[in-house]
Structure formats: C-alpha cells, structure tokens
Amino acid sequence: MKQLQKLISVFITxxxxxxxxxxxxxxxxxxxSIEPKIKIYTPKNAPEDVKKEMSKLNSPSPNVRIGGVAxxxxxxxxxxxAVPALIEMLGDYDEWSLYKKRPKLPSGCYPDTYYDCCxxxxxxxxxxxxxxxxQPTVSMHAARALAMIGxxxxxxxxxxxxxxxxxxxIADALGRLKDPxxxxxxxAIVKAGQWRELELRKSPGTFMxxxxxxxxxxxIKDRRAVDTLIGLLNDNKVLISNSAAWSLGxxxxxxxxxxxxxxxxxxxxxxxxLELSAGTKALTKIGEPAxxxxxxxAKHEDPKVRRxxxxxxxxxxxxxxxxxxxxxxxxxxxxxxxxAARSLGRxxxxxxxxxxxxxxxxxxxxxRGNAAWALGRxxxxxxxxxxxxxxxxxDSWPREAAAESLFKITGEEFGKDYKKWxxxxxx
Numbered sequence: 001m002k003q004l005q006k007l008i009s010v011f012i013t014x015x016x017x018x019x020x021x022x023x024x025x026x027x028x029x030x031x032x033s034i035e036p037k038i039k040i041y042t043p044k045n046a047p048e049d050v051k052k053e054m055s056k057l058n059s060p061s062p063n064v065r066i067g068g069v070a071x072x073x074x075x076x077x078x079x080x081x082a083v084p085a086l087i088e089m090l091g092d093y094d095e096w097s098l099y100k101k102r103p104k105l106p107s108g109c110y111p112d113t114y115y116d117c118c119x120x121x122x123x124x125x126x127x128x129x130x131x132x133x134x135q136p137t138v139s140m141h142a143a144r145a146l147a148m149i150g151x152x153x154x155x156x157x158x159x160x161x162x163x164x165x166x167x168x169x170i171a172d173a174l175g176r177l178k179d180p181x182x183x184x185x186x187x188a189i190v191k192a193g194q195w196r197e198l199e200l201r202k203s204p205g206t207f208m209x210x211x212x213x214x215x216x217x218x219x220i221k222d223r224r225a226v227d228t229l230i231g232l233l234n235d236n237k238v239l240i241s242n243s244a245a246w247s248l249g250x251x252x253x254x255x256x257x258x259x260x261x262x263x264x265x266x267x268x269x270x271x272x273x274l275e276l277s278a279g280t281k282a283l284t285k286i287g288e289p290a291x292x293x294x295x296x297x298a299k300h301e302d303p304k305v306r307r308x309x310x311x312x313x314x315x316x317x318x319x320x321x322x323x324x325x326x327x328x329x330x331x332x333x334x335x336x337x338x339x340a341a342r343s344l345g346r347x348x349x350x351x352x353x354x355x356x357x358x359x360x361x362x363x364x365x366x367x368r369g370n371a372a373w374a375l376g377r378x379x380x381x382x383x384x385x386x387x388x389x390x391x392x393x394x395d396s397w398p399r400e401a402a403a404e405s406l407f408k409i410t411g412e413e414f415g416k417d418y419k420k421w422x423x424x425x426x427x
Contacts, residue, residue, distance in 0.1 A: 038088050046081035054082055057089060065092065066137050073145035080149060087157045089142035093166060140169030147173035155179045162186070167195050167213065175216030183222045189213045190228055196240070214240065218247025226253045233263035234273040242278040249282030254289035256282070261293050266302065276304060280312035291318055298324050303333035310336065314343025321347055329355060334364040341367055345374025353378060357386045360398075369397035376405025384409055385425060391418040 040057040053075070056068030069089055072079045079086075139161070146154035155177055162170045162185050171189065174182035189195060190213050214232060217225040225247070232244035241263060248256040260282055263274035272279075283290040294316065297309035310328055313321045325347065328340035341359050344352045352374070359371035372390055375383040387409075390402035403416040414420040 038092055040085045040088060042085070043081050047078045050075060050078050050081055054085055057085060062138055065089070066141050069138065069141040069145055073141070073148045076149050079145065080151060083146065083149060083151045083153055086142045086145050086149075087154055090139050090146075090157055090161050090166075090170075092138040092142065139166060143169040143173035147176040150177065152177065152179060155181055158182070159185045162189060162213075171195070171213040171216040175213075175219030178220050180220065180222055183217065183220055183224050186213045186217050186220075187225055187228050190217070190232070196237070212243055214243040215247055218243075218250035221251050223251060223253050226251060226255055230256060230259045233259050236273075238273065238275060241274045245274055245278045245282040249285035252286050254286065257286060257290045257293055261297065264305070276308040280308040284312045284315040287316060288318070291316055291321070295321060295324050298328060303331070303336050306331065306333070306336045307339045310339040310343050314339075314346040317346050319347055319349065322349075322352070326352065326355060329359060334362075334367060337362060338364065338366040338370050341370035341374055345370075345377040348374070348378070350378065350380060353380045353383055357383055360386050360390050365393070365395035365398055368393060369395070369401045372398055372401035372405050376401070376408040379409055381409055388418065388421040388425060391416050391421060 038057075040054060042051050042054045046054065050072065053068045053071045056064050056071075059065050059068070069086065072082050072086065075082075143158060143161075146158065155174070158170055158174050158177070159182055162174065162182075167189065171186060174186060195213055214229065217229060229244045229248050229251075233241050233248075235241045235244070245260055245263070248260065260274065260279050264272050264276055264279035266272050280294075283294060290312070294309050294313050297305055298313060300306050300309065306328065310325060313325060321343075325340050325343045328336055329344065331337050331340065337359070341356060344356060348356070356371045356375050356378075360368050360375075362368050362371070368390065372387055375387060384406060387402045387406050390398050393399050393402070399416050403414075406421065407413060410424075412421075412424060414424065
C-alpha cells in the first residue's frame, strides 16, 4: 500500500513538472505575428515624431501596431496628419476574428492576458494557445486615437465600423466625438442588443464604457435618444438601467424625470430596476424639472428613498426646498437626518444655522459630523463656540469636520486642539 502511494506521489510530481514546463514554454514563446492586410503610407509633410509612430503601423506584429496607434493618440494636435491612416486601422481586426473563435470556457474564467491559459482549472489540456484570447486592440486603439484627436473626418468611418458590428471602442469614440450623425446608428445598435453580450469582461460591479453604446448616447447629449434610453430604465440588468439613467442625466430632458423615479421605486418584494444612487444623480443633473418630484420623494415611506432624495435636493440647490429638508432633520431614521444636515449646508443659508447647531448634539455621529461640515460651508461665526465643543466628540468624523469648519470660519489654524480654541474664543 505504501509503495502504491509512493508511486502515485511520484506520478503527480512528474505530471506537475510537465504541466509547468509546458506553460513556461508557452509563456516564453514570442507573440505570433499577423501580417497586416492594410498598407499604411506616411505623408511627407507629417512631423518626424508622427512619421516614426506611423512606420509601426505596417509592422507584422499586432503589438507593435498597437504601440504605434496608442502613441499617436498622445500626440494631439500633431497627429492630425495621421488621421487617414488611423481611419484605415479601424479595419485592423485580425485578432478579433481569433477572439470570436475562442473555445467555450468554464464559468468564471475570463482571460485577461495571453498566458492565463496556464490556469489548469480553467483550461482543458490541448487549448493552451494565446491566439485564442487576443483582443481586437488595434481597431480599438485606432478608435480611441481618433476620438482624442477629435477630427470629424473619423465620424463616418466609425459609423461604418459600428454597423459592421465592431462595437469594441467604436461606440465610445463616437460618443466622445459628439457628432449628431452618430445618434441614429447608436440607437439602432442599442435596440439590436448584440452589445449586451460584451458586458463585464473585467470585474464584477464595473461596466466598461469602451463598448457601451448607451453611455455613448449620453456623451453626445442628443434628445433623439431620450425615448430609447427611457426604455432601458427597467432593464433586467441593473448596470444597463444605471447607464441609461446616467445618459438621461447628461441629456437633461424633463421627459426622463417621471420614468427615472418610477424605475427607482421597489416593486413589491423585488428591488428596484434602477439603483437609487444612479437615479438621484440623474435627477440632480436634470435640475429644476426634477425639483417637485424630488420634494415628493423626500416624504416617501421608504427611508432609503427619502435619504437619496434629500441628497439630490441638496445638489439641485434651490432654496424653496428649505422647509422640506429642515423637517427631515428630525426624521426617525439616522441616515435621513445625516443627509438632511448635509443638504442644509447647501441650501439653508443663515436661517438654518441654529437648527444645525442643535444637530451637533444628535445621537448619531454622522449627523453631528455632517452638521459641522454644513456650518463650515455657511461660514457663520455664531456657530464657532458649538463647533469648539464638538472637538471633544468621541467619534473622529465630527472632530475632523469641526476643526475644518472652524478654520473656514475664523482662518485660525489650531487643528483639533480644544485648549487652543478655547483660549482663542475666551480672549
């Protein structure tokens, strides 16, 4: 039995050595060069540094071509001479075809480098080939460079690539160029829905704008996109509904206010389709048309809805909100009171000072700290003594906020030293 165990142990050791050797050999293997199908000609009148980078665009190595394109993106405005060449490079997606042919991987395996194939739990034997995991980076970097240069000659070629289904980087570039010609093609791509499959290739909780046509519409800020974006607010993927809200906030069309509010509301036992933070940020950007609905939400039965609404009201900054926010300073929910204290600092003015001084005695540390911050923003010297007493608070945020506010109000730099502040005020 012992001999059998020993043999098994030796076998496992040898298998491990063979596997690691194979992976190291793969890692040491140089990138496979793919002869570019596009021939780039360098203009004679181009600056020398631009010529140097453009010469790399004819390299058989995709990595060298990527480097040349990326460097051109950093040469604005000198890189204008390279615009025709960069437009040609939009069609350089040899690697994209390889990427689409990659084998189906187990759940949770997302190769971010050529050599992640050396993770044996993700990759069965025999497919350790970095070509399968290449990204369409030449085309993507060309789109990024054209967006940074800002030359409108790139718009139609980018739209042409978008219609081919090459979304990676193209949608974002069109958004950054902010040309109205891109609106209808982007709307068509959004409605077609193929881009949804490209979500979350990096880490959970992020949405890569590099292939997000929804946010590209927000960058252009064209009202023609409003109806399409409103239709996405109740998407079953919260990242998409958040992106739609962000874009509607950028466009700032009053038609979006009620749909955003409706999407923010919980549906029975289910959570809302749109995150409250994303919705309130969008309403804040829309501004005055959102004021009345936000005032209604500030009295909602759900304390979380009240809190985010009060935060948004503070950002909108209309003094007509004062009574609603002031009333929330006595809310039974501590987070609502904290949001009210901070918002009063933005819209309350001198009439809020005494109420905020009272809030310095609240049971919850965040309320006390936010009230101190708000008093500093107002700059009323009547609050100095109450803020000095807050320097003895047992929690750090109230002490820090009090010290910062005292400096703003008085110009004195005693930090959090209670004795120095007491001496100063008594003198």
